[in-house]
Amino acid sequence: MKTMRPPISGRRPPRGISLIELLMAMGGVSLIITSSAVLLHGVMRAQSESRRFFDDERTSARLARQFRADVHAAAQVAAQVAATAGERLVAFTLPDGHTIEYRHTADRRQIQRRLLAPGNPVPTGREDYSFASACAAVVTVAQKQIHLELGAEGADGELAPPGVVRPPRSPAEAKRKPPALVVEADLGRDLRFLPARDGEAQP
Structure with missing residues (x-):
């Protein structure tokens, strides 16, 4: 004969979660989600700024290479001594009569190269060199040596002296480094674009 076990009257039923414990758990989960979102936003922002920096570096290298080639190919040069934003920085005249202009746009974020017949x-023809932040641009001519410089803006919008940094206009601008570029080239150095003299064979 099977003996029946008597019910355990002193055993407590399973205890559920209280409202306070539920709120505490939800608060902890919310804190973890918020921290993860802030961290992810910071990583994405750093990646974006890094991409802008390397884009500026590639643009600077491309501008330097093209500017140097234009100076070497030019027969004459006309520089704007104090060009305001949006005006011509320099113009090169090629041996075939075409003109190449370099302009600094009004927003100071782009250098334009224009070809004129x-x-x-x-x-x-036109080619744009865009930068992530505003910069100052100056072209100087010393005999046959052409000097292009891009750098941080001063208080008057011109190229800031070394060691002088203009206060940023926004928090985003404070984290961005303005492009810095110096190009020096000699006018008409590329012999392929020079007219042949008497007694010389033309290419």
């Missing part, structure tokens, strides 16, 4: 003010 003889007697035609409308550009036949």
Whole structure:
């Protein structure tokens, strides 16, 4: 004969979670989610700034290479001594009569290279060099040596002296480093673009 076990009257039923414990658990989960979101936002922002920096570096290298090639190919140069934003920085005249202009846009974030045919003010070609932050641009001419410099803006919008940094206009601008570029080249150095003299064979 099977003996039945008597019920245990002193055993407590399973205890559920209280409202306070539920709120504490939800608060902890919310804190973890918020911290993860802030960390992810910081990583994405750092990646974006890093991408802008390397884009500026590539743009600077491309501008330096093209500017140097234009100086070497030019026969004449006309520089704007104190060019305001949006005006021409320098113009090169090629041996075939074409003109290459470099302009600094009004927002100071872009250098434009424009190709002009003889007697035609409308550009036949244009190439833009865009930067993430505003910068100052100066072109100086010393005999046949052409000097292009890009750097941080001063208080007057011109190129800031070494060691002088203008206060940033926004928190985002404070984290961005303005482009820094110095290019020096000699006018007409590329012999392929020079007219042949008497007794010399033309290419």
